Amino acid sequence: MPGSQNGRPRPAKAETIHGLVRAGDLAGVQRKLQENPALLNDKNPVMSQTPLHVAAGYNNTDIVKFLLDWQGADAVELEAKNMYGETPLHMAVKNSSCESAKLLLEHGVYTEAKANNGMSPLHLAVWHALQTGDCSTVTVLLSYNADCYAKDDEGKIPLNHIPGGAGNEKLLQLLTRYMEEQRKRKAVMSCHEQQAMAEFEEAISQIVGLQELKMQLRRWARGMLFDEKRRAMGLGIASRRAPHMAFVGNPGTGKTMVARILGKLLYMVGILPTDKVTEVQRTDLVGEFVGHTGPKTRRKIKDAEGGILFVDEAYRLIPMQKSDDKDYGLEALEEIMSVMDSGKIVVIFAGYCEPMRRVIASNDGFCRRVTKFFDFDDFTTAELAEILHRKMNSPSDTSLLYGFKLHPSCSIEAIGELIARETTVERRKQLNGGLVDILLINARENLDLRLDFNCDDADTMITITLEDLEAGLRQISRQRQLR
Known part of the structure; x- marks a missing residue:
């Protein structure tokens, strides 16, 4: 036998x-x-x-x-x-x-x-x-x-x-x-996939706006989960390529947060053995002298193995002038590109739209390896107001606003109108979600400034009002004018 x-x-x-x-x-x-x-x-x-x-x-x-x-x-x-x-x-x-x-x-x-x-x-x-x-x-x-x-x-x-x-x-x-x-266990897989998709939907529901991006992520998530089910049924199908990506958009549009959600998704469906996301920038990868960049970049790649390497402001790896032969950013990019076919890591390159064109054009293999391009649009004033509400309604215990609340007059509509009136389009484009964090810090400081030390009303002590938010936005405008 x-x-x-x-x-x-x-x-x-x-x-x-x-x-x-x-x-x-x-x-x-x-x-x-x-x-x-x-x-x-x-x-x-x-x-x-x-x-x-x-x-x-x-x-x-x-x-x-x-x-x-x-x-x-x-x-x-x-x-x-x-x-x-x-x-x-x-x-x-x-x-x-x-x-x-x-x-x-x-x-x-x-x-x-x-x-x-x-x-x-x-x-x-x-x-x-x-x-x-x-x-x-x-x-x-x-x-x-x-x-x-x-x-x-x-x-x-x-x-x-x-x-x-x-x-x-x-x-x-x-x-x-x-x-x-x-x-029977294989039949139960359908329940597993439904639960996994429900967890994924819960995660992306925390993302404000970015509707087109969320639709792309849903298609992708469903595809990976269906592949998992196909294999459980004994169907011999080709493995998906490691989904290396480019996130293109202004600061504060949620690129890092989406990367963390993707880390959980890729781990959940078995493409990655961990859900860790290792965030790096140029200074983490590029050395100052000949021979320093390669080992420095390889150490970061090793740290990220089994998860996602998130390269923020990736365009900074590419010199502005082609004649700049003292810049080692290209060496770091080439080190990253060399491991992207290994299956041990998923790489996400993130940055502004126009500068990211330099990254794409700098390496012939970039578009072959980076198969998903996601655009992160700027937030509208209504979306910024929604982000503020979410931060106030479900703050983490490490948040500076933990324990505080909004006055009932601070509706999403009222805050959206306030942001539209007190900020410029340019300023919102520069900060996006970052504007909300600065605004809330300023609003809390204004609350402290207007309270009387004889105040003994607990509710008043922790309630941020429209007046505080307006003062916080004006402070942001003044800071901008000083630059």
């Missing part, structure tokens, strides 16, 4: 590490590895098996445990393959080595590894159960959710290898029961 004859490792000379493993000589194995740690993953000349293959096949659990816990410079290769493409887990399950199989599974070995003939460990465990009537290794694998629907190179799932007739009822019932459970 499967490739390795009877599945048992062939006898080896006792003085070799493979012979010591087969003989169950733990002390001898320990001595050998202390003398020569490179033997840890050494393959024997006949079957091309590592010591872990041999220990698992013979169920020498003390040696399996010792090898798995080895603390040397090199780690034991859990997924090493012998001449038949079998991993140590294949060897354990087809030789009734239940204890060894459990140890391997506890250390996170891959349950769906395929041998040269396409057989998974569950295929071989079923084969062994048919020969011996012992279903124990099948049960162990199923307890770790081994895929009952995995197909070998003949297109057969494990159940297909069980002939009908007397004597196989127990094995048939065991597999059939787990297949039904897995089928």
